[in-house]
Amino acid sequence: MRLVAALTTLAFLAACGVDGAPLRPSATVGVGIGTSGVTLGGKASVAKGPVTVSVGL
Numbered sequence: 934m935r936l937v938a939a940l941t942t943l944a945f946l947a948a949c950g951v952d953g954a955p956l957r958p959s960a961t962v963g964v965g966i967g968t969s970g971v972t973l974g975g976k977a978s979v980a981k982g983p984v985t986v987s988v989g990l
């Protein structure tokens with residue numbers, strides 16, 4: 934869990950312009966309902982040129 938928090942923090946620091954021009958982060962959240970119950974998921978990512986940093990839960 935600490936690794937996920939650290940990666941998310943780094944992605945959002947890069948997105949807010951700490952190292953240059955600001956980037957636009959993107960996020961998706963999903964909720965699924967099925968026979969096995971309710972499932973939750975999400976993903977946050979930041980892209981700059983050909984490099985993308987993503988964190989999925």
